[in-house]
Amino acid sequence: MNPVTELWRSLIEALVALGDVSRFLLRLILATPRALLRFELIVRQIFNSGALSLVIIMLSGLFVGMVLGLQGFQLLQRFGSEEALGVAAAIGLVKELSPVITALLFAGRAGTALASEIGLMRATDQLSAMEMMAVDPIERVVVPRFLGGVIAMPLLAAIFSVIGVYGAQLVGVQIMHVDSGSFWSQMRAGVDFRDVNEGLVKSCIFGVACSLIAVYQGYYAIPTAEGVGRATTRTVVSSAVMVLFLDYLLTSAFL
Amino acid sequence: MRKSNTLNLGTGAFVLLGFAALAFLTTQITSRGLHFGSAPHYDVTAKFDNIGDLKVGAPVSMAGVEVGRVSHIELDLKEYKAVVLLRINSRYNQIPTDSDASIYTQGLLGGKFIGLTAGGADTYLKDKSEIDFTQSAFVLENLIGQLLANFAKGSSSSNSSGSSATDAPATTEKHK
Amino acid sequence: MNTPAAIVEIRDLHYAVNGRPIFDGLDVDIAPGRITAIMGPSGTGKTTLLRLITGQLRAYSGSLIVAGQDMRSLRRAGLYALRRRMGMLFQNGALLTDLSVFENVAFPLREHTDLTERLIRQLVLTKLQAVGLRGAADLMPAELSGGMGRRVALARAIVMDPEILVYDEPFVGLDPISLGVILRLIRRLNDVLGLTSIVVSHDVTEISSVADSVYLLSGGKVAAHGAPRDLQASSSPVVRQFIGGLPDGPVPFHFPAPDYFGELLARGEGH
Numbered sequence: 001m002n003p004v005t006e007l008w009r010s011l012i013e014a015l016v017a018l019g020d021v022s023r024f025l026l027r028l029i030l031a032t033p034r035a036l037l038r039f040e041l042i043v044r045q046i047f048n049s050g051a052l053s054l055v056i057i058m059l060s061g062l063f064v065g066m067v068l069g070l071q072g073f074q075l076l077q078r079f080g081s082e083e084a085l086g087v088a089a090a091i092g093l094v095k096e097l098s099p100v101i102t103a104l105l106f107a108g109r110a111g112t113a114l115a116s117e118i119g120l121m122r123a124t125d126q127l128s129a130m131e132m133m134a135v136d137p138i139e140r141v142v143v144p145r146f147l148g149g150v151i152a153m154p155l156l157a158a159i160f161s162v163i164g165v166y167g168a169q170l171v172g173v174q175i176m177h178v179d180s181g182s183f184w185s186q187m188r189a190g191v192d193f194r195d196v197n198e199g200l201v202k203s204c205i206f207g208v209a210c211s212l213i214a215v216y217q218g219y220y221a222i223p224t225a226e227g228v229g230r231a232t233t234r235t236v237v238s239s240a241v242m243v244l245f246l247d248y249l250l251t252s253a254f255l
Numbered sequence: 256m257r258k259s260n261t262l263n264l265g266t267g268a269f270v271l272l273g274f275a276a277l278a279f280l281t282t283q284i285t286s287r288g289l290h291f292g293s294a295p296h297y298d299v300t301a302k303f304d305n306i307g308d309l310k311v312g313a314p315v316s317m318a319g320v321e322v323g324r325v326s327h328i329e330l331d332l333k334e335y336k337a338v339v340l341l342r343i344n345s346r347y348n349q350i351p352t353d354s355d356a357s358i359y360t361q362g363l364l365g366g367k368f369i370g371l372t373a374g375g376a377d378t379y380l381k382d383k384s385e386i387d388f389t390q391s392a393f394v395l396e397n398l399i400g401q402l403l404a405n406f407a408k409g410s411s412s413s414n415s416s417g418s419s420a421t422d423a424p425a426t427t428e429k430h431k
Numbered sequence: 432m433n434t435p436a437a438i439v440e441i442r443d444l445h446y447a448v449n450g451r452p453i454f455d456g457l458d459v460d461i462a463p464g465r466i467t468a469i470m471g472p473s474g475t476g477k478t479t480l481l482r483l484i485t486g487q488l489r490a491y492s493g494s495l496i497v498a499g500q501d502m503r504s505l506r507r508a509g510l511y512a513l514r515r516r517m518g519m520l521f522q523n524g525a526l527l528t529d530l531s532v533f534e535n536v537a538f539p540l541r542e543h544t545d546l547t548e549r550l551i552r553q554l555v556l557t558k559l560q561a562v563g564l565r566g567a568a569d570l571m572p573a574e575l576s577g578g579m580g581r582r583v584a585l586a587r588a589i590v591m592d593p594e595i596l597v598y599d600e601p602f603v604g605l606d607p608i609s610l611g612v613i614l615r616l617i618r619r620l621n622d623v624l625g626l627t628s629i630v631v632s633h634d635v636t637e638i639s640s641v642a643d644s645v646y647l648l649s650g651g652k653v654a655a656h657g658a659p660r661d662l663q664a665s666s667s668p669v670v671r672q673f674i675g676g677l678p679d680g681p682v683p684f685h686f687p688a689p690d691y692f693g694e695l696l697a698r699g700e701g702h
Binding site (some may be wrong): 152 | 274277283318
């Protein structure tokens with residue numbers, strides 16, 4: 001088949017997928033008030049998506065912050081502005097690196113867990129069994145997991161930022177001997193509440209996107225072992241593309 | 256039940272940690288901590304030939320201390336000048352009316368900000384006053400142009416008075 | 432002999448999947464208080480029929496009345512209300528893997544009733560006792576064998592005292608002992624609790640020993656229907672092939688394919 005019709009068909013498929021996912025999101029939102037009554041379930045999901053991701057988020061935050069410290073120092077040294085390392089690292093982390101990297105890591109760790117969990121429940125008829133017992137699986141299984149991800153993401157991103165700044169400080173101040181006072185004061189002067197806010201909004205939106213993609217893929221997974229595996233892979237890939245695309249949109253919107 | 260207690264504890268700790276991080280970010284690394292919005296203020300205008308890339312939200316400072324922010328930028332189509340609205344914190348209500356407003360650059364690569372230099376008058380700026388003495392932004396192209404023009408002049412005549420290259424070639428205007 | 436009004440009444444049912452017709456004018460009556468078996472070769476849509484009866488699927492045309500409710504016009508609220516009067520045993524048990532055996536059986540009670548913990552406990556233990564697994568109440572589903580898992584699922588299906596119990600291939604993969612246990616449970620529960628049981632299976636010998644009435648499906652319609660021994664005595668080729676386990680007959684051995692010799696002699700074109 002010639003490439004033009006292929007492209008056209010993929011475009012149509014993508015649009016259909018987008019429509020499906022949006023309608024699914026609507027279903028989730030409508031079921032949320034009832035799902036909120038099952039507070040215990042939501043708490044458990046926040047634990048699964050958030051607390052269990054802490055280790056990888058903190059480790060990554062530390063290393064990213066340290067690299068930022070190194071690279072930033074090298075770059076600023078050329079302009080004689082090493083003291084600006086604090087503000088450079090903080091802004092880079094808070095506005096861009098934290099939301100994006102946290103989202104990608106989340107998709108890899110928590111997103112795949114959500115997709116495979118729900119997919120497996122689909123494959124072993126647990127979701128159908130719930131339907132048969134007149135319990136809405138969307139309300140009991142999907143929405144708590146979705147909300148768990150949405151709540152966990154901005155918190156994880158904030159933790160990433162803080163650890164990252166300390167990582168940059170570790171390299172910049174302790175190792176490269178940038179003046180500690182300048183590091184922090186320039187940061188305080190240069191970073192605005194608006195920057196923090198933008199980063200927060202980004203991570204919230206990423207949280208919705210990644211959680212939505214994960215639970216969607218799991219819920220509509222083909223009920224075989226292969227199908228669940230495919231759902232998991234698709235979660236990571238779709239989440240990554242979506243996050244980076246949204247990042248561009250949001251960054252230009254904020255500008 | 257035992258299992259759900261550790262779960263709740265773990266989740267609570269995580270959420271607390273997250274919010275603590277957020278609080279840290281908002282208070283420790285930003286300049287204004289948590290007070291955003293309107294402290295009492297008054298607005299003063301200033302007209303410039305060229306504001307460079309001065310942006311809304313840029314700080315207004317006096318003797319290096321931040322006294323306010325740029326709140327609005329507009330073009331006056333009659334005089335073809337930039338009209339900048341400065342929102343000054345009401346604490347600083349003793350700025351003489353003949354003070355000078357100039358546009359400076361923060362650091363080497365930084366953005367533009369407005370610096371006020373005190374004059375000697377007895378009357379003070381208040382809401383809706385205008386600053387008469389302004390100095391436009393430093394525009395690199397103008398400097399280069401002037402530099403080249405001076406070199407051209409200096410080589411045709413034998414006068415070596417090209418010292419204008421070292422200072423900011425901003426023009427000081429007095430206008431009413 | 433008086434025939435009681437059917438608790439499930441199906442008339443002229445039509446259903447298709449991806450254009451392929453599954454039911455082409457199906458008529459079924461399920462009598463209340465009895466065990467009715469639904470049998471047929473693979474792919475005749477036995478599980479689909481169960482899904483239609485329980486409302487997981489919606490028929491294209493025809494009438495489907497369950498316990499007086501017209502399934503075609505039922506909305507979600509009505510459907511859920513009806514489902515609380517039914518129980519379903521899935522092929523692999525379908526226990527919720529993150530809950531213990533006790534919690535699994537208690538699940539419908541916790542979701543739909545306001546009973547106290549004490550009452551729930553008593554009900555759950557009673558049902559577990561009925562299936563012989565009261566001692567396993569604290570185990571997790573992963574620790575159960577297939578047969579045990581299915582029995583727990585059965586306890587869960589009856590915990591709300593349903594009127595209709597639906598079994599989807601309950602004998603698949605069970606050893607003879609577990610099989611015997613399930614058979615006995617199906618019969619006893621049906622009689623003791625006054626249930627109507629619908630069992631989908633293709634284990635002819637097994638199900639014939641407990642069923643009151645059998646429906647044999649083939650080609651999207653009812654091929655035969657009656658008491659088990661009537662079917663044994665039937666002379667219809669469809670029934671004979673199924674009951675006798677004959678490899679060829681109305682259900683062909685060969686999947687439709689072009690002429691055999693023609694394919695062998697072809698010079699590998701198109702393959």
